[in-house]
Amino acid sequence: MSRNIMEERYDGGKPRLRRFHQARWDEPIIFELSREGQRGILLPEVEPGIRDVAGDVLDTLPEGLRRAAPPALPELSQPQVLRHYDRLSQENLGTDLNIDVGQGTCTMKYSPKINDRLARSPKMAELHPLQDEATLQGILEVMYRFEEILKSISGMDRFSLQPAAGSVAIYVNASIIRAYHASRGEAGQRDEIITTIFSHPSNAACAQTAGLKVITLYPDEDGYPDLEALKAAVSERTAGLMITNPEDTGIYNPRIAEFVQIVHEAGGLCAYDQANANGILGITRAREAGFDLCHFNLHKTFSAPHGCGGPGAGAVGATQALARFLPVPLVAFDGERYHLDWDRPDTIGKIGPFYGNAPVVLKAYAWAMSLGAEGLREVAEIAVLNNNYLMKKVLGIPGASAPYAEGKRRIEQVRYSWQGLAEDTGVHSEELGLRTADFGVHYWTSHHPYVVPEPCTLEPTESYTKDELDEYADILAHVAQEARVDPELVKTAPHRSTIHSIEHEPLDDPERWAVTWRAYRRKTKSYPRGGE
Amino acid sequence: MSKDKPIVYPYIPNSAPAIKEEMLRAVGAESTDEFYKDVPEDLRFQGHLDLPDPLLSEAALKRHVEGILARNRAVGECPSFLGAGCYQHHVPAVCDEVNGRGEFLTAYAGEPYDDHGRFQALFEYASMMGELLDMDVVNVPTYDGFQAAATSLRMAGRLTGRRQALLCGTISPHKLSKIQDYCLRAMDIRLLPYEPDTGQMNLDGLREAISEETAAVYFENPSYLGFLEAQGSAISALVHEAGSVCVVSVDPLSLGVLAPPAAYGADIVCGDIQPLGIHMQFGGGHGGFIATRDEPRYVMEYPSRLFGIAPTRVPGEYGFGDVAYERTSFAVREEGKEWVGTAAALWGITAGVYLALMGPQGMAEIGEAIMARARYAMVRLDSISTVQAPAFRGPHFGEFVVDFSASGKSVADINRALLARGIFGGKDLSQEFPPLGQSALYCVSEVHTQADIDQLVVALEEVVAE
Structure with missing residues (x-):
């Protein structure tokens, strides 16, 4: 009888863990591939008719403005360039490939392919932002309609889609808070922003960048932002509150309306960081909690792909009272035509060139339209179900815990702790993470500082099957067990990734760090070889 | 349902x-x-x-969205002469192929092991930009050229411990608006006078304004209004004499033929990478670069991530990681330099692909081709009796101001008439720069044929004579 290959893939009725190995092309740096005289692309010839009139244009350049020596860019043929980058892409673990629940807080959900196709249409890709509005009615309609959708989801009155990503939106919130107090003659007095340690670090960093002081609240024993600490923090210096809810722990603060009220009574404004609103779509809104401002990340909750770290898009929502401060222009509709409204005298101004990342808005719009009200609520409910399902499995692994709010449900993510395992084995959370890479998944600890010891933040979103969640939990259980029986194996991971443990010291040493190939060559005194 | x-x-x-x-x-x-x-x-x-x-259904969704997008009229359906910060260049198919790969498109923030590819691709992007700019440090892209300029000024403020920034008076009012908001409590922004006939910075004005309060002097090459600033060395000498930082914004696509700002004394060079293989996308294709020398005092002021090369435990294996991570807001929240977050990494990878395809020869050729086409367009437009092009004397790169004041027509009317003829005219400057009268900013690139430019000239001859 021939072997049953399928059965061999199971162990005790359960599928065995994947024998993953990431691509390892051992690819040279692109400069090493260069051979003199090769070309990757040719340009259209300049017609003789143009040459005759224009003459030698480079001769018109004054001394000092003409480049003396050509830039030492690599010289490659087109297929070489493609192969090089395709190989690098294979050494990169996109969400399209993996059970991407390990990058908690990032909402690594499925980015529908149809939406990318639509955004790549020449009717989107080849639009110049300064064209006559008559030729832009389509994209302006998309932006207008999407603003209407966000208004419903949040209860806010106006949105700007101009911020290029979430942190820019957070900055805009800070800038609007600043402008509001300035408009009331309190610019100098109100200069304190209150945030929480489990809100994204950009709430603190953007407020600081806007020239505001930062007060950070820590959680109470149950993991909720400390109400008494808030009461002690507010004063006539309070400019505003910038807060996430649910926080990075996945815990929803049930007293959020009280927080908002306390800050309002002190004369401050409240901005709701909803970068990740995935667990509460259609469940609860910024409006009902009393917020003045909120923002969404369209590359998180609204499915636009993360692009290795952008382009994304941030959408800032404001109540009627604060809409006058939003960046210009906003998109308006007069019943017949869509247009850009620049006539907003109290605006904080421009926050970037033009009107934001319109293709990302288009993808988010298409995503929301594919789901509707019921579908968006289904997104939230399944994301939360998936999270609580995964939590049950993870907490079944010896050495894992979910600090705070013991026995309670979580919303869309959990910040776990491996402190128990670390105490037993000496293996740290980061090391567990690098070992999980050997099984083809990501893993993320937490933002700094590590308030939760040995942290690990998982966010399953709505995009993964039950079996995939089981697989992820099985990987964690396997790696945790390895930490107990063979800690060295975990500590020296990854073993089946593209590369092996990196020496980190040079990256913090000015004598050795190198952000470019030319700096590396200089610092290592390497000499040209091969075709260079 | x-x-x-x-x-x-x-x-x-x-x-x-x-x-x-x-x-x-x-x-x-x-x-x-x-x-x-x-x-x-x-x-x-x-x-x-x-x-x-x-x-x-996917079919219904596609039909709906395509139905809305059909109401757009895209560049390519008609010749466009719009620039002003967003540029129409040929995008090589390989650029779209690489940034469309799901491995890059849908990745985010993995470790340098499971996401080795993006670390290497972004290190190579920075390395190729470094060659173009003749500088050793280039950031992982920030949002756009506006942000790059604003951050460069704040870096200069922190470096010098001073508050004042002096900006060339020909800066785009929108970029100025961004900078003013971003620097509101950190810097004092002041505009410098310029020569009305050439656009060049007025050096007496600079001498008068600069002092030991000055953190940075900022100018652009090419300028927002298209002309080249030819006094780079003289400006940077004055700036350095005052102990200030010279910040120059540059179009990276021009650097196959134009000198990199480091050659005339720039300390921080910034700009936008959209021209390097990225579609216009209604202004949704921007990414900002910031470049400096490899001096710790500069490096430590970057808010952005900087990807450095490092050995692994296997001989001959390239690894990458964050250089000086402790300066970032990811590491130390409000104690970090400004902030860092999701920005424009995919466009950085794309710009790297573009530079690898172009090589030194391609970059030299495209620079020269753009200058030749722009020069041809200026000569032809200037031959129309009531049209002056360029409005500023001196060399230009791909953009130039066309003055229609003598025609008695407004730019708005002219652009409407051009649109009726299927042409997108240049950006109306009459609101932004009232002293320029009825002027528009025109842009020509390697994609414009002689026939496209001739079509514009014939149309304008008719329109101004109407």
């Missing part, structure tokens, strides 16, 4: 009723409502969000 049959959403695997039930049972919950116990009743949204009916 059928009311009696629940919808199974293709993007939501566990929306299939049997699986959902199984998972609820597994966690011991009656319904998903249980997960929201912490959300108080009065904060619960009642009923359904007021949204349009969904387009559940």
